[in-house]
Structures are given as C-alpha cells and as structure tokens.
Amino acid sequence: MNTSSFAVDSSRGKTVDAAKTFVLPDKCFQKHVGCAWGRGNKFTIYPRSQTVNKTPTDTANNKLLNIKQDILLFTPILRKLVNESNGTYLSLQKAAEAAKVSDNQVEFLKLSRQFRSIIRVCLENLQEAAAKAEGIEKNNLLSYITIFYSIECIWHLCEILYIDNIPGDIVLPYLLEWVRFHFPCHEQTAAQLLGACERGSEDHEDYWDTVVGMVVQGRVDVARALLKLHSAGESNEFKLVDNSLRSMPVYSVYGGISTGEFTISWKHWQAECRSKLSSRVLASQPKLELIMKIIMGDYSAFESIRSKYSSWFDILGGWVMFTAPWSRRHELGAAAAACAGMQATGRSHLDDMVRALLEGDLHQ
Structure with a gap:
C-alpha cells in the first residue's frame, strides 16, 4: 500500500x-x-x-x-507528563505577563527547573516500565526514553545559556555541571576504585580511562586521588603530574582578580606544564604524558581520546576548561566546532541541536 x-x-x-x-x-x-x-x-x-x-x-x-x-501522548506515562506539565506552563504564562513590568528571571529559572524535574520523573517511570515490557512495547518505551532524555538534555543547556543569571557570564562551571549530569562517564568506576582504596588499582581494566575521564570532566581532585592509588604513585613522574594538577589556576568571579590577571596566571601555568613535558621526564609513562597534553589543551590529545566517548559533548567541558576557562556564553561556538570536528561517526539530531545552541543559532 x-x-x-x-x-x-x-x-x-x-x-x-x-x-x-x-x-x-x-x-x-x-x-x-x-x-x-x-x-x-x-x-x-x-x-x-x-x-x-x-x-x-x-x-x-x-x-x-x-x-x-498511534498518538504518542495517549500513552499513560506520557499522559501523566502532560497533566503535570500543564500547571508549570500556566504558571509560566503568568510569569511572562509579570515580566512585562518587572524583572522575573528568578521565576523563569524556577519554572524551568521544575519542568526538567517533571521530565526526569517521566524518564524514571519509562525506564521502570521498559524493564518489565517485552517485544514491540519494550522497543517503543526505549524509543520514548531516548526522545525525552534528549529533550531534558537540550532544555538544561537552554536553561544555562538563555535563562540562568550567571555571575560574570563565566559559563565553565555550569557547562561542566551539564556534562557531568548528562554524560556521567566513568563516575561509577571512580567511586568503586576510591571506595576500595587499594594500592595497585592500575590493574583494573578501566583505571586509566577513568583517570583521564575525571580530568576531562574537570574532576581534578578525583583524578589526583586515583593517581595516588597507582603502585608507582610516589614516584617523581606521578608527583610531577600531581603537582601540575594541584597548582592549576581556577577562576572565580568572587576571587578578587580580573579576567586579564587570571589569563596571565593561566598562561604561565600552562608554560610550566609545557616545559615539564618537553623535558621528556614523562617519556616512560605515556599515560601521564597524555594527561599533561590534555591539561595543556592539546587538540591531538583530545582527538586521541574521542573514540572512548559516545559523543563530543563528553569532552566539551574539558576542552573549554583547558583552552579558555574564562569563556563567556557567546564564545562557546568555537569550542563546539573544535569538539564536533573530532566526531568519528555521523551526526545525530542531538549533535546538530547542541551545536546550534552553543553557536547561538536558535532558528536552526
């Protein structure tokens, strides 16, 4: 037919x-x-x-x-989502009217987070139902999970870029939070290794991927703790990398220094890292060399680990952190282009939407 x-x-x-x-x-x-x-x-x-x-x-x-x-929103779980969201949207209409005469940004942020929490509850219900279902019904539920996971992911990014009032417009802490929340790669393995707290943890098959993953997600303290669990953790090579991670400057709007002063401090720190790497002290430890290259913002180093992750979003926060941690929201387009350029496979709709948001292209 x-x-x-x-x-x-x-x-x-x-x-x-x-x-x-x-x-x-x-x-x-x-x-x-x-x-x-x-x-x-x-x-x-x-x-x-x-x-x-x-x-x-x-x-x-x-x-x-x-x-x-077959109408998607007639599914009982999704019907519940519609019913619960209705109250949020009615409140949003009232907030929009109030915003015509006064600043109502805090209320918009509150309603945005409320709607995201409703979607997350829906996702939990879909996951529970999918675990019990079979055949076509299971496939449909898994499809719904993918759709609403993407919706919540995109909504959260929109919230950061267009709704939240970010101090100084320094977006890195919020971007790292977004990456950690939606792409928690290696988090469980890191918790297991630190919980066991055993010397010689490098015997775990995912040890080095986990250490690198923590660095890329900006969890520097976790990465340092994992490096100390290595059997050679007290060697000069490991101490050198640990010292570089420990001394990394972290910008804060309330830190009392200007962006220009921080930039000078940052570039001085990276020059020290570059000097340590060029001295070939780490030649016998290629994994430590990789970590040093990553914190120096070396493109080839990020490109070499791209295949370890399901998407370029996973490394976006790390790329911004180690190349331009002072970035403002309107400057994220270049970072998105750099990370998307490492994409080994075809692009998805989620890829296109995230990149369009980071480039400020809402019409796309």
Whole structure:
C-alpha cells in the first residue's frame, strides 16, 4: 500500500512527494484492495475483486486490517507528563505577563527547573516500565526514553545559556555541571576504585580511562586521588603530574582578580606544564604524558581520546576548561566546532541541536 502526501515547495516550484509505503502482511491483498473510513482516525482495508460472482470458498480466507493513528501522548506515562506539565506552563504564562513590568528571571529559572524535574520523573517511570515490557512495547518505551532524555538534555543547556543569571557570564562551571549530569562517564568506576582504596588499582581494566575521564570532566581532585592509588604513585613522574594538577589556576568571579590577571596566571601555568613535558621526564609513562597534553589543551590529545566517548559533548567541558576557562556564553561556538570536528561517526539530531545552541543559532 502506498500512501502519499504532496506539498509544493514555493521557493523552487517543485512538488515534493513525502510518501510512506507499507507492506500488507497477507496474500489476499496482493491484487486489489478497498478501504472504508471509520471513526476516530481509523480505517479498514479489505481485499476487493473486480469479479462480481464469488463462491463461498473465494472469500473464506479474506481478512480485514483495522488501521489507526498511534498518538504518542495517549500513552499513560506520557499522559501523566502532560497533566503535570500543564500547571508549570500556566504558571509560566503568568510569569511572562509579570515580566512585562518587572524583572522575573528568578521565576523563569524556577519554572524551568521544575519542568526538567517533571521530565526526569517521566524518564524514571519509562525506564521502570521498559524493564518489565517485552517485544514491540519494550522497543517503543526505549524509543520514548531516548526522545525525552534528549529533550531534558537540550532544555538544561537552554536553561544555562538563555535563562540562568550567571555571575560574570563565566559559563565553565555550569557547562561542566551539564556534562557531568548528562554524560556521567566513568563516575561509577571512580567511586568503586576510591571506595576500595587499594594500592595497585592500575590493574583494573578501566583505571586509566577513568583517570583521564575525571580530568576531562574537570574532576581534578578525583583524578589526583586515583593517581595516588597507582603502585608507582610516589614516584617523581606521578608527583610531577600531581603537582601540575594541584597548582592549576581556577577562576572565580568572587576571587578578587580580573579576567586579564587570571589569563596571565593561566598562561604561565600552562608554560610550566609545557616545559615539564618537553623535558621528556614523562617519556616512560605515556599515560601521564597524555594527561599533561590534555591539561595543556592539546587538540591531538583530545582527538586521541574521542573514540572512548559516545559523543563530543563528553569532552566539551574539558576542552573549554583547558583552552579558555574564562569563556563567556557567546564564545562557546568555537569550542563546539573544535569538539564536533573530532566526531568519528555521523551526526545525530542531538549533535546538530547542541551545536546550534552553543553557536547561538536558535532558528536552526
């Protein structure tokens, strides 16, 4: 069966065929079919012959197919999401009216976080239902999880970039929070290793990936603690890297220094790291060399670890942290382009949306 909808592209004067083809699952539909519309966006398909005279045996094996439109938001769990979100949107309309005469940014932020929490509860309910379901129902639920996970992820980023009032517009702490929350790579392994607190933890198959992952996510203290669990943690090479991580300048709006002063301090620290690396002291420890290259903002180092992560978002916070930690929201487009350029596979819709947001292209 071929159902087509046609639209005219006014800019090009061409007719666009957006046809969808469905294969009817029975031999009785191979020649001719008829269709009868029912109530509620339903219709029935049945075998139809041009021959008027039929014997009972001719029609004995005929079947009817009842087809209806499946509306996503009629699913009970998602219906609950709609009902709970309704109150938030009504409050948002009132806040928008109040914002015409006074600053209402705090209320907007509160409502945004409230809506994200509603989505997260919905995700938990979908995950519980998917764990009990099977077959097509399970696949549908997993699809819903992917959709609403992406919605919450994008909404959170919009909240950071366009709603939250960030002190000094220094976005790095908020960007790192977003990455850690939505892409908690290696977090569980780090907790297990630190919980065991055993010397010789490098025997764990994910030890080095976890250490590097903590550095990339800006969890420098966790990375230092993990390095101390290495059997060679007291060696000069490990102490050198630990000292570099410990002395890394961290900018704070309330720290009493200007962005310019911090930039000078930062570049001096990176020059020291570069000097240590060029001295070849770490030649016998390639993993430590990699960490030093990462904190120096070396593009090839980030590119070499890109395949360890499911998307370029995972390394975005680390790239900003080790290349331009003073970045403001409108300056994130360059960081997005650099990290997206490391993408080894095809892009997803989520990739395109995140990059458009970081570039300030809301229309895209």
